[in-house]
Amino acid sequence: xxxxxxxxxIAVAAKAAPLIDPFQRAITYLRxxxxxxxxFRCVYCMSEHMAFLPKAExxxxxxxxxxxxxxxxxxxxxxxxxxxxxxxxxxxxxxxQSLSRHLKSxxxxxxxxxxxxxxxxxxxxxxxxxxxxxxxxxLDTLDADKFRAITRWGxxxxxxxxxxxxxxxGLKVKINAVALKGVNEDELGDMVAWAHGRGMDLTLIEVMPxxxxxxxRVDQYxxxxxxxxxxxxxxxxxxxxxxxxxxxxxARVKETxxxxxFITPMTHNFCESCNRVxxxxxxxxxxxxxxxxxxxxxxxxxxxxxxxxxxAAIDRAIARKPKGHDxxxxxxNHRPAVGRHMSVxxx
Ligand SMILES: C[S@@+](CC[C@H](N)C(=O)[O-])C[C@H]1O[C@@H](n2cnc3c(N)ncnc32)[C@H](O)[C@@H]1O
Ligand code: SF4
Numbered sequence: 614x615x616x617x618x619x620x621x622x623i624a625v626a627a628k629a630a631p632l633i634d635p636f637q638r639a640i641t642y643l644r645x646x647x648x649x650x651x652x653f654r655c656v657y658c659m660s661e662h663m664a665f666l667p668k669a670e671x672x673x674x675x676x677x678x679x680x681x682x683x684x685x686x687x688x689x690x691x692x693x694x695x696x697x698x699x700x701x702x703x704x705x706x707x708x709x710q711s712l713s714r715h716l717k718s719x720x721x722x723x724x725x726x727x728x729x730x731x732x733x734x735x736x737x738x739x740x741x742x743x744x745x746x747x748x749x750x751x752l753d754t755l756d757a758d759k760f761r762a763i764t765r766w767g768x769x770x771x772x773x774x775x776x777x778x779x780x781x782x783g784l785k786v787k788i789n790a791v792a793l794k795g796v797n798e799d800e801l802g803d804m805v806a807w808a809h810g811r812g813m814d815l816t817l818i819e820v821m822p823x824x825x826x827x828x829x830r831v832d833q834y835x836x837x838x839x840x841x842x843x844x845x846x847x848x849x850x851x852x853x854x855x856x857x858x859x860x861x862x863x864a865r866v867k868e869t870x871x872x873x874x875f876i877t878p879m880t881h882n883f884c885e886s887c888n889r890v891x892x893x894x895x896x897x898x899x900x901x902x903x904x905x906x907x908x909x910x911x912x913x914x915x916x917x918x919x920x921x922x923x924x925a926a927i928d929r930a931i932a933r934k935p936k937g938h939d940x941x942x943x944x945x946n947h948r949p950a951v952g953r954h955m956s957v958x959x960x
Contacts, residue, residue: 640889641691649893687924725745731772734774734778750787790815790816792819820834844873851865852864853872
Protein backbone atom coordinates (compact mmCIF):
# COMPACT_ATOMS: atom_id res chain seq x y z
CA UNK A 614 0.00 0.00 0.00
CA UNK A 615 1.23 3.53 -0.71
CA UNK A 616 1.69 5.88 2.21
CA UNK A 617 -1.30 8.24 2.68
CA UNK A 618 0.91 11.26 3.44
CA UNK A 619 4.27 11.97 1.71
CA UNK A 620 6.34 12.21 4.89
CA UNK A 621 4.79 9.10 6.40
CA UNK A 622 7.27 6.91 4.53
CA ILE A 623 9.74 7.95 7.20
CA ALA A 624 10.06 5.31 9.87
CA VAL A 625 10.95 6.20 13.43
CA ALA A 626 13.33 4.31 15.67
CA ALA A 627 11.64 1.35 17.32
CA LYS A 628 12.83 2.20 20.82
CA ALA A 629 13.60 5.87 21.35
CA ALA A 630 14.80 7.18 24.69
CA PRO A 631 11.76 8.58 26.53
CA LEU A 632 11.18 12.24 27.22
CA ILE A 633 11.90 12.92 30.89
CA ASP A 634 10.31 15.86 32.70
CA PRO A 635 11.84 17.86 35.58
CA PHE A 636 10.25 15.47 38.10
CA GLN A 637 11.86 12.43 36.48
CA ARG A 638 8.58 11.24 34.97
CA ALA A 639 8.95 9.56 31.57
CA ILE A 640 6.43 10.96 29.10
CA THR A 641 5.31 7.94 27.13
CA TYR A 642 1.64 8.68 26.52
CA LEU A 643 0.22 11.30 24.15
CA ARG A 644 -3.44 12.20 23.88
CA UNK A 645 -4.41 14.01 20.72
CA UNK A 646 -7.58 15.97 20.23
CA UNK A 647 -8.11 15.60 16.48
CA UNK A 648 -11.10 17.97 16.40
CA UNK A 649 -12.92 20.21 18.86
CA UNK A 650 -16.23 19.47 17.12
CA UNK A 651 -18.76 16.90 18.18
CA UNK A 652 -22.14 15.49 17.26
CA PHE A 653 -23.21 15.65 20.95
CA ARG A 654 -23.38 18.56 23.40
CA CYS A 655 -22.93 16.84 26.78
CA VAL A 656 -24.06 19.19 29.55
CA TYR A 657 -20.82 18.88 31.57
CA CYS A 658 -18.56 19.22 28.52
CA MET A 659 -20.01 21.87 26.22
CA SER A 660 -22.46 24.70 26.25
CA GLU A 661 -25.38 24.36 23.87
CA HIS A 662 -24.06 27.01 21.53
CA MET A 663 -20.37 26.29 21.34
CA ALA A 664 -18.10 28.39 19.17
CA PHE A 665 -15.70 26.09 17.37
CA LEU A 666 -12.23 26.85 16.06
CA PRO A 667 -11.86 28.27 12.55
CA LYS A 668 -10.83 25.49 10.16
CA ALA A 669 -7.61 27.29 9.13
CA GLU A 670 -6.30 27.00 12.67
CA UNK A 671 -6.89 23.28 12.82
CA UNK A 672 -4.04 21.01 11.77
CA UNK A 673 -4.57 18.92 8.66
CA UNK A 674 -4.57 15.15 9.06
CA UNK A 675 -1.13 15.12 7.52
CA UNK A 676 0.14 17.66 10.06
CA UNK A 677 -1.40 15.66 12.89
CA UNK A 678 0.37 12.58 11.59
CA UNK A 679 3.70 14.41 11.50
CA UNK A 680 3.20 15.78 14.99
CA UNK A 681 2.24 12.41 16.48
CA UNK A 682 5.17 10.79 14.71
CA UNK A 683 7.56 13.34 16.22
CA UNK A 684 6.37 12.29 19.67
CA UNK A 685 6.73 8.63 18.76
CA UNK A 686 10.28 9.37 17.64
CA UNK A 687 10.81 10.91 21.07
CA UNK A 688 9.73 7.81 22.93
CA UNK A 689 5.95 8.04 23.20
CA UNK A 690 4.63 4.44 23.26
CA UNK A 691 0.91 5.03 23.50
CA UNK A 692 -1.29 7.32 21.41
CA UNK A 693 -4.91 8.07 22.16
CA UNK A 694 -7.06 9.95 19.65
CA UNK A 695 -9.81 11.95 21.26
CA UNK A 696 -11.62 15.25 20.83
CA UNK A 697 -14.35 16.56 20.50
CA UNK A 698 -15.53 13.42 18.82
CA UNK A 699 -12.59 11.89 16.94
CA UNK A 700 -14.78 9.83 14.64
CA UNK A 701 -16.62 12.86 13.24
CA UNK A 702 -13.39 14.32 11.83
CA UNK A 703 -13.58 13.88 8.05
CA UNK A 704 -11.03 11.37 6.77
CA UNK A 705 -10.10 10.24 10.29
CA UNK A 706 -9.42 6.68 9.16
CA UNK A 707 -6.63 7.94 6.88
CA UNK A 708 -4.87 9.20 9.98
CA UNK A 709 -5.50 6.00 11.94
CA GLN A 710 -4.27 3.95 8.99
CA SER A 711 -1.14 6.05 8.67
CA LEU A 712 -0.32 6.01 12.39
CA SER A 713 -0.74 2.26 12.46
CA ARG A 714 2.68 1.99 10.76
CA HIS A 715 4.23 2.77 14.15
CA LEU A 716 2.47 -0.27 15.61
CA LYS A 717 3.83 -2.43 12.81
CA SER A 718 7.36 -1.10 13.27
CA UNK A 719 7.21 -1.72 17.02
CA UNK A 720 7.78 1.97 17.83
CA UNK A 721 4.32 2.21 19.39
CA UNK A 722 2.72 -0.22 21.85
CA UNK A 723 -0.80 1.04 21.52
CA UNK A 724 -3.00 3.15 19.27
CA UNK A 725 -6.42 3.75 20.75
CA UNK A 726 -9.26 6.22 20.99
CA UNK A 727 -11.94 7.64 23.23
CA UNK A 728 -15.28 8.03 21.50
CA UNK A 729 -18.92 8.73 22.24
CA UNK A 730 -19.70 5.64 20.17
CA UNK A 731 -22.08 7.30 17.73
CA UNK A 732 -20.01 6.37 14.65
CA UNK A 733 -18.79 2.94 15.69
CA UNK A 734 -21.18 0.96 13.52
CA UNK A 735 -19.38 2.60 10.60
CA UNK A 736 -15.78 2.39 11.81
CA UNK A 737 -15.34 -0.49 14.28
CA UNK A 738 -14.15 -2.98 11.65
CA UNK A 739 -11.66 -0.56 10.10
CA UNK A 740 -10.27 0.41 13.49
CA UNK A 741 -9.62 -3.21 14.32
CA UNK A 742 -8.03 -3.76 10.90
CA UNK A 743 -5.64 -0.86 11.63
CA UNK A 744 -4.37 -2.56 14.77
CA UNK A 745 -6.55 -0.78 17.33
CA UNK A 746 -7.22 -3.35 20.04
CA UNK A 747 -9.09 -1.42 22.72
CA UNK A 748 -11.29 1.65 22.80
CA UNK A 749 -13.00 3.70 25.48
CA UNK A 750 -16.65 4.53 24.96
CA UNK A 751 -18.20 7.29 27.05
CA LEU A 752 -21.69 6.47 28.27
CA ASP A 753 -23.27 7.96 31.38
CA THR A 754 -26.66 6.26 31.47
CA LEU A 755 -28.62 3.30 30.10
CA ASP A 756 -31.87 5.27 30.02
CA ALA A 757 -32.70 6.69 26.58
CA ASP A 758 -34.43 9.82 27.90
CA LYS A 759 -31.67 10.61 30.37
CA PHE A 760 -29.13 9.96 27.63
CA ARG A 761 -30.82 12.56 25.45
CA ALA A 762 -30.93 15.00 28.37
CA ILE A 763 -27.21 14.55 29.17
CA THR A 764 -25.91 14.60 25.61
CA ARG A 765 -28.60 17.04 24.35
CA TRP A 766 -28.25 15.67 20.79
CA GLY A 767 -27.37 11.99 21.21
CA UNK A 768 -29.37 8.82 20.65
CA UNK A 769 -28.76 5.91 22.99
CA UNK A 770 -29.76 3.23 20.48
CA UNK A 771 -27.02 4.37 18.07
CA UNK A 772 -24.37 4.17 20.77
CA UNK A 773 -25.59 0.74 21.85
CA UNK A 774 -25.41 -0.44 18.24
CA UNK A 775 -21.90 1.02 18.11
CA UNK A 776 -20.82 -0.92 21.19
CA UNK A 777 -22.28 -4.09 19.67
CA UNK A 778 -20.35 -3.44 16.46
CA UNK A 779 -17.12 -2.80 18.35
CA UNK A 780 -17.39 -6.03 20.30
CA UNK A 781 -18.38 -7.95 17.18
CA UNK A 782 -15.26 -6.59 15.46
CA GLY A 783 -13.13 -7.90 18.32
CA LEU A 784 -12.35 -4.55 19.96
CA LYS A 785 -12.05 -4.58 23.72
CA VAL A 786 -14.37 -1.88 25.07
CA LYS A 787 -14.06 0.05 28.32
CA ILE A 788 -16.95 2.25 29.38
CA ASN A 789 -16.31 5.68 30.92
CA ALA A 790 -19.16 7.28 32.85
CA VAL A 791 -19.18 10.71 34.46
CA ALA A 792 -20.95 10.61 37.84
CA LEU A 793 -23.57 13.35 37.84
CA LYS A 794 -25.36 14.45 40.97
CA GLY A 795 -29.08 13.72 40.81
CA VAL A 796 -28.82 12.45 37.23
CA ASN A 797 -27.23 9.01 37.09
CA GLU A 798 -26.22 8.45 40.71
CA ASP A 799 -29.01 5.91 41.32
CA GLU A 800 -28.06 4.00 38.22
CA LEU A 801 -24.36 3.44 38.64
CA GLY A 802 -24.75 0.03 40.29
CA ASP A 803 -26.84 -1.16 37.35
CA MET A 804 -24.21 0.19 34.98
CA VAL A 805 -21.53 -1.85 36.75
CA ALA A 806 -23.66 -4.99 36.37
CA TRP A 807 -24.43 -4.19 32.73
CA ALA A 808 -20.87 -3.36 31.66
CA HIS A 809 -19.27 -6.28 33.48
CA GLY A 810 -22.01 -8.58 32.20
CA ARG A 811 -20.84 -7.74 28.68
CA GLY A 812 -17.16 -8.19 29.47
CA MET A 813 -16.43 -4.45 29.61
CA ASP A 814 -14.61 -2.68 32.42
CA LEU A 815 -16.19 0.50 33.72
CA THR A 816 -14.48 3.67 34.91
CA LEU A 817 -16.33 6.37 36.80
CA ILE A 818 -15.18 9.98 36.46
CA GLU A 819 -15.74 13.02 38.62
CA VAL A 820 -16.85 16.20 36.87
CA MET A 821 -13.88 18.50 36.35
CA PRO A 822 -14.22 22.28 36.23
CA UNK A 823 -13.11 22.77 32.62
CA UNK A 824 -14.67 25.51 30.53
CA UNK A 825 -17.91 27.41 30.91
CA UNK A 826 -20.95 25.19 30.45
CA UNK A 827 -24.54 26.28 30.94
CA UNK A 828 -24.93 24.54 34.31
CA UNK A 829 -23.15 25.33 37.58
CA ARG A 830 -20.42 22.81 38.38
CA VAL A 831 -21.43 22.52 42.01
CA ASP A 832 -24.82 21.22 40.84
CA GLN A 833 -23.18 18.50 38.72
CA TYR A 834 -20.37 17.44 41.01
CA UNK A 835 -20.77 14.15 42.85
CA UNK A 836 -17.74 12.98 44.83
CA UNK A 837 -16.81 9.42 43.93
CA UNK A 838 -16.10 8.68 47.59
CA UNK A 839 -19.89 8.80 48.04
CA UNK A 840 -20.53 6.72 44.93
CA UNK A 841 -18.02 4.14 46.06
CA UNK A 842 -19.59 3.85 49.51
CA UNK A 843 -22.97 3.23 47.90
CA UNK A 844 -21.63 0.67 45.45
CA UNK A 845 -19.93 -1.12 48.33
CA UNK A 846 -23.40 -1.81 49.80
CA UNK A 847 -24.26 -3.84 46.70
CA UNK A 848 -20.89 -5.21 45.57
CA UNK A 849 -17.67 -6.43 47.14
CA UNK A 850 -14.95 -4.08 45.91
CA UNK A 851 -11.48 -5.56 46.24
CA UNK A 852 -8.70 -2.99 45.89
CA UNK A 853 -6.26 -4.04 43.15
CA UNK A 854 -2.87 -2.72 42.21
CA UNK A 855 -3.70 -2.29 38.51
CA UNK A 856 -2.25 1.05 37.28
CA UNK A 857 -2.07 2.68 33.89
CA UNK A 858 0.09 5.64 34.90
CA UNK A 859 -3.10 7.66 34.81
CA UNK A 860 -5.48 9.05 37.37
CA UNK A 861 -7.65 5.94 37.76
CA UNK A 862 -7.58 3.69 40.80
CA UNK A 863 -9.10 0.25 40.27
CA ALA A 864 -11.12 -2.25 42.24
CA ARG A 865 -12.15 -5.77 41.25
CA VAL A 866 -15.86 -6.39 41.72
CA LYS A 867 -16.07 -9.82 43.30
CA GLU A 868 -19.62 -10.61 42.14
CA THR A 869 -18.95 -9.78 38.46
CA UNK A 870 -15.20 -10.34 38.08
CA UNK A 871 -14.91 -7.01 36.22
CA UNK A 872 -12.69 -4.01 36.91
CA UNK A 873 -14.13 -0.78 38.24
CA UNK A 874 -12.03 2.37 37.92
CA PHE A 875 -12.40 5.64 39.81
CA ILE A 876 -11.01 8.87 38.39
CA THR A 877 -11.08 11.36 41.20
CA PRO A 878 -9.20 14.50 40.22
CA MET A 879 -11.16 16.52 42.76
CA THR A 880 -10.64 14.32 45.78
CA HIS A 881 -7.38 12.58 45.09
CA ASN A 882 -4.20 14.00 43.70
CA PHE A 883 -2.92 11.67 41.03
CA CYS A 884 -0.17 13.76 39.54
CA GLU A 885 2.96 12.04 40.91
CA SER A 886 2.74 9.23 38.38
CA CYS A 887 1.60 11.34 35.42
CA ASN A 888 3.14 10.00 32.20
CA ARG A 889 1.09 11.97 29.69
CA VAL A 890 0.77 15.17 27.74
CA UNK A 891 -1.98 16.40 25.43
CA UNK A 892 -2.13 18.20 22.10
CA UNK A 893 -5.08 20.08 20.72
CA UNK A 894 -6.20 19.99 17.12
CA UNK A 895 -4.42 23.32 16.57
CA UNK A 896 -1.09 21.87 17.67
CA UNK A 897 -0.99 23.38 21.14
CA UNK A 898 0.73 21.16 23.65
CA UNK A 899 -0.65 21.11 27.19
CA UNK A 900 1.76 19.63 29.66
CA UNK A 901 -1.01 19.33 32.29
CA UNK A 902 -4.79 19.03 31.86
CA UNK A 903 -5.35 21.26 34.86
CA UNK A 904 -2.96 24.13 34.08
CA UNK A 905 -3.00 26.92 31.51
CA UNK A 906 0.67 26.73 30.45
CA UNK A 907 1.01 25.49 26.88
CA UNK A 908 3.46 25.36 23.99
CA UNK A 909 2.73 26.13 20.35
CA UNK A 910 3.89 23.29 18.12
CA UNK A 911 2.03 24.44 15.03
CA UNK A 912 4.57 27.15 14.18
CA UNK A 913 7.62 24.86 14.19
CA UNK A 914 5.53 22.33 12.28
CA UNK A 915 4.40 24.78 9.60
CA UNK A 916 7.50 26.89 9.24
CA UNK A 917 10.00 24.14 8.63
CA UNK A 918 10.07 20.97 6.58
CA UNK A 919 12.65 19.62 8.93
CA UNK A 920 11.43 18.09 12.19
CA UNK A 921 14.33 19.58 14.13
CA UNK A 922 12.60 22.79 15.29
CA UNK A 923 9.59 20.67 16.27
CA UNK A 924 11.72 18.29 18.32
CA ALA A 925 13.42 21.24 20.02
CA ALA A 926 10.05 22.83 20.85
CA ILE A 927 8.84 19.53 22.36
CA ASP A 928 11.99 19.29 24.49
CA ARG A 929 11.57 22.86 25.77
CA ALA A 930 7.91 22.22 26.64
CA ILE A 931 8.54 18.97 28.52
CA ALA A 932 11.19 20.77 30.56
CA ARG A 933 8.31 22.97 31.82
CA LYS A 934 5.85 20.18 32.72
CA PRO A 935 4.45 21.19 36.10
CA LYS A 936 4.35 18.94 39.11
CA GLY A 937 0.56 18.84 39.16
CA HIS A 938 -2.72 20.69 39.12
CA ASP A 939 -4.92 22.19 41.74
CA UNK A 940 -8.55 21.87 40.68
CA UNK A 941 -11.10 23.50 42.91
CA UNK A 942 -14.78 23.85 42.17
CA UNK A 943 -15.26 27.41 43.29
CA UNK A 944 -18.52 27.77 45.15
CA UNK A 945 -18.46 31.56 45.32
CA ASN A 946 -17.33 32.58 41.85
CA HIS A 947 -18.77 29.74 39.75
CA ARG A 948 -15.81 30.16 37.44
CA PRO A 949 -14.10 27.19 35.82
CA ALA A 950 -10.64 26.38 37.20
CA VAL A 951 -9.41 26.17 33.64
CA GLY A 952 -11.04 28.24 30.90
CA ARG A 953 -10.81 25.75 28.05
CA HIS A 954 -13.34 22.95 27.58
CA MET A 955 -12.46 19.27 27.83
CA SER A 956 -13.34 18.98 24.13
CA VAL A 957 -10.40 21.29 23.31
CA UNK A 958 -7.70 19.52 25.28
CA UNK A 959 -9.21 16.08 24.83
CA UNK A 960 -10.47 14.08 27.78
C1 LIG B 1 -14.07 15.26 25.94
S1 LIG B 1 -14.59 13.61 25.59
C2 LIG B 1 -13.82 13.35 24.01
C3 LIG B 1 -14.04 12.01 23.38
C4 LIG B 1 -15.46 11.63 23.01
N1 LIG B 1 -16.22 12.68 22.45
C5 LIG B 1 -16.15 11.03 24.22
O1 LIG B 1 -17.12 11.63 24.71
O2 LIG B 1 -15.70 9.98 24.65
C6 LIG B 1 -13.59 12.57 26.63
C7 LIG B 1 -14.13 12.27 27.99
O3 LIG B 1 -14.14 13.46 28.76
C8 LIG B 1 -15.25 13.42 29.61
N2 LIG B 1 -15.54 14.79 30.03
C9 LIG B 1 -15.88 15.85 29.26
N3 LIG B 1 -16.01 16.97 30.02
C10 LIG B 1 -15.74 16.61 31.28
C11 LIG B 1 -15.68 17.30 32.53
N4 LIG B 1 -15.94 18.61 32.61
N5 LIG B 1 -15.36 16.59 33.64
C12 LIG B 1 -15.09 15.27 33.57
N6 LIG B 1 -15.12 14.56 32.43
C13 LIG B 1 -15.43 15.22 31.30
C14 LIG B 1 -16.32 12.77 28.78
O4 LIG B 1 -17.32 12.19 29.55
C15 LIG B 1 -15.53 11.72 28.03
O5 LIG B 1 -15.53 10.49 28.75
S1 SF4 C 1 -18.04 14.49 26.21
FE1 SF4 C 1 -17.43 13.80 24.19
S2 SF4 C 1 -19.43 13.39 23.26
FE2 SF4 C 1 -19.88 14.68 24.95
S3 SF4 C 1 -19.87 16.78 24.10
FE3 SF4 C 1 -17.83 16.34 24.96
S4 SF4 C 1 -16.68 15.69 23.22
FE4 SF4 C 1 -18.82 15.46 22.68
